[in-house]
Amino acid sequence: PHGEGLREGKEGLRNRVTLVDVIPTRRNITGRPCERSGVIPALPLSSPQGIAARRSQGQAFSRASNLNRPRRRALVSSERSEEAGDDEDGLRKGISSVKRYVSRREFLVQSGAFGAGLWLSVRGGWAQGQSPNEKLNIGVIGAGGQGGSNLSVVAQTENIVALCDIDEHRLNEAAARFPKARKYTDWRKLLEQKDVDAVTVSTPDHVHAPASIAAMKLGKHVYCEKPLTHSVYEARMMAQVAAEMKVATQMGNQGHAAGHTRRCVELVQSGALGPIREVHCWTDRPFWPQGINRPTDTPPCPPHVHWDLWLGPAPERPYHPIYHPFSWRGWWDFGTGALGDMACHCMDILFWSLRLGAPLTVEAECDARYPETAPKWSIIRYEFPARGDLPPVKLTWYDGRKYPPADLIEGEKYPDNGTLFIGAKGKLLLLDVYGSSIKLLPAAQFKDFQPPAPYLPDSPGHHAEWIQACKTGSPTGSNFQYAAALTEMVLLGNVALRVGKKIEWDAANLKAKNCPEADQYIRREYRKGWSL
Numbered sequence: 001p002h003g004e005g006l007r008e009g010k011e012g013l014r015n016r017v018t019l020v021d022v023i024p025t026r027r028n029i030t031g032r033p034c035e036r037s038g039v040i041p042a043l044p045l046s047s048p049q050g051i052a053a054r055r056s057q058g059q060a061f062s063r064a065s066n067l068n069r070p071r072r073r074a075l076v077s078s079e080r081s082e083e084a085g086d087d088e089d090g091l092r093k094g095i096s097s098v099k100r101y102v103s104r105r106e107f108l109v110q111s112g113a114f115g116a117g118l119w120l121s122v123r124g125g126w127a128q129g130q131s132p133n134e135k136l137n138i139g140v141i142g143a144g145g146q147g148g149s150n151l152s153v154v155a156q157t158e159n160i161v162a163l164c165d166i167d168e169h170r171l172n173e174a175a176a177r178f179p180k181a182r183k184y185t186d187w188r189k190l191l192e193q194k195d196v197d198a199v200t201v202s203t204p205d206h207v208h209a210p211a212s213i214a215a216m217k218l219g220k221h222v223y224c225e226k227p228l229t230h231s232v233y234e235a236r237m238m239a240q241v242a243a244e245m246k247v248a249t250q251m252g253n254q255g256h257a258a259g260h261t262r263r264c265v266e267l268v269q270s271g272a273l274g275p276i277r278e279v280h281c282w283t284d285r286p287f288w289p290q291g292i293n294r295p296t297d298t299p300p301c302p303p304h305v306h307w308d309l310w311l312g313p314a315p316e317r318p319y320h321p322i323y324h325p326f327s328w329r330g331w332w333d334f335g336t337g338a339l340g341d342m343a344c345h346c347m348d349i350l351f352w353s354l355r356l357g358a359p360l361t362v363e364a365e366c367d368a369r370y371p372e373t374a375p376k377w378s379i380i381r382y383e384f385p386a387r388g389d390l391p392p393v394k395l396t397w398y399d400g401r402k403y404p405p406a407d408l409i410e411g412e413k414y415p416d417n418g419t420l421f422i423g424a425k426g427k428l429l430l431l432d433v434y435g436s437s438i439k440l441l442p443a444a445q446f447k448d449f450q451p452p453a454p455y456l457p458d459s460p461g462h463h464a465e466w467i468q469a470c471k472t473g474s475p476t477g478s479n480f481q482y483a484a485a486l487t488e489m490v491l492l493g494n495v496a497l498r499v500g501k502k503i504e505w506d507a508a509n510l511k512a513k514n515c516p517e518a519d520q521y522i523r524r525e526y527r528k529g530w531s532l
Helices: 008-012 048-063 088-097 146-154 168-177 205-217 232-245 259-269 307-311 337-346 348-353 462-472 480-499 516-522
Strands: 137-141 159-164 182-184 198-201 221-224 249-251 276-282 361-366 378-384 393-399 418-423 427-430 437-441 503-506
Touching: 137 146, 146 159, 146 168, 146 198, 146 462, 159 168, 168 182, 198 205, 205 221, 205 232, 221 462, 232 480, 232 516, 249 462, 249 480, 259 348, 259 427, 276 337, 337 348, 337 378, 337 393, 337 480, 348 418, 348 480, 361 480, 378 480, 480 503, 480 516
Parallel strands: 137 159, 137 198, 159 182, 198 221, 221 249, 276 393
Antiparallel strands: 276 418, 361 378, 361 503, 378 393, 418 427, 427 437
C-alpha cells in the first residue's frame, strides 16, 4: 500500500470536519479564490466588502465545473528518465528557446477570471470554437500502483492516449483497460507523442522533476505525485518552469482539496487558539525497509523490468527486488524516506494555515546515519521567522513511531498520524493526516465553541481541479508554486538529517550558510545521459 493510505472519494472530497464532542458539522461553504497562481488565500479579507466578494467568487468557483468527481485513490508506482539543459542558466535558456508545438488545443492566456488578488496566469481555454467540455488527451507516466489510481481517476472524464511504465507487467495491465493508448517504457518517447495535452507523473521520487520539467517545457500540463521532487533545488526549478510555461499544475497531496482540510485552516486562522508559536507533526511511517545497508547479492533482473530506465538519473547499481516496485522509498538515491512520503500530506494544513515559507534553521536527530538509506526514526526541528503579524513558529516532525511529549495532549492518545497546534489560548489536535476528526483542548474550555463561518471555496476534487485548470485556466490549490514551497521546506529536513548538524538556511541562494557540505544534498548530480 502507498504512503498515506487515504482514499480521495472518502477523504479528498468529503466536505465536513468531525470535531469529536466539540464542533458540529458544517457543509456547503463558499469563499474567496486564489491570490496567486491557484494558491488558496491564507487569510480572509477583513472588510465586509472583501468577505462578500470572496463568497460570491467562491460560489462561482464551486459551480465552475461539471466534471465528474473522482472516487478512487491507491498505491505507488514506477518509471524513470530525461534530458534537457544543465545548470540554472542553461535551464532558463532552454525554457526561453524551446519550441512549443501548437496542438489542436492551443491554450489562450487567461487574465485573472477570479479578480481580486495576484496569481500567475495559466494558459487556459480551448482554441477558438472548441468547448471546455471536450476531453483532454492525457499521457500517464507510471501506470501501476499510485499511477494506476491516478489513471483511474482522470480516465473517468478524459481520453487516455499514452501509457508508460518500465515494468511491462504493469504497463500491459493498464493497456488492457485502454487498448487505444500507445505504450512506452521510456517516458521521453511518450513526450514526443504530439497529441498529448497533459501528463500524470507517478514515478519514484527521483524521476518526478526530470519528467515533469521535460513535459512542461513542451507546453504540457502536469499532475505530479508528492513529494513534488527528490531535492530542494528541483523543487525551486519546478516552480520556475511552471511559472514561465504557464501550464496547469497540481501536486498529488489529495487531501488539500478536502472540505475538512479547509475547515481546519479556517479554524487556525480564526484566532480561536490565540497566537501559535509551536506545532508538532508525526507519522507512523516508515513501514518499508530503512536503516539498512545495500544488499550484496545480485539476482538477475526480470525480463519485464527495464532496469536502466528505472534508474534514470540515479547512480548506476545492480537490480535488486529490494528497490522495485515499492521499497525504494527508504533509499536516498530514489526516495526521500518517511519525511518525504508523508510530510507533504501531514504538514499541508499547518503550512497553509500559518502562512509558512522557508525556515531559518533546521536540525535533526535519529537512531543512526546510514550512507544509503534514511534512518529507522527521526525527529526534525524547524524554526520559522515571524510573518507579518504572525509570531515565529517552532515546528517538530516525528517519524518511526516517535511522538511529542505525552503531557502536551492532556491525557489524549496520540493517533498514528496527526498534528498538534499549540496556541496561547488553546490547542488543536488533528486525529488524522488531514483533520477529518479533531479535538480542541482543553475540552472543558471549548465545550460551547462554534467554528468560524466558512470562507474557503469548495473544490470539485483534487484531480478535477487540475483538469478544469487545463481547460479553462482556473486555479488549483496545490499548484507548483505552493507545492514547491511546501516541498522545499519538507526536504530541508532530509538535508539536516544527512549532514548531521543544524543548518542555517539562505532561501534566496539555496544555501546552508554554515554548512557547505550540504550542497550535495540540496542539488544532486545526475547520471550521464540524464539531466534536468
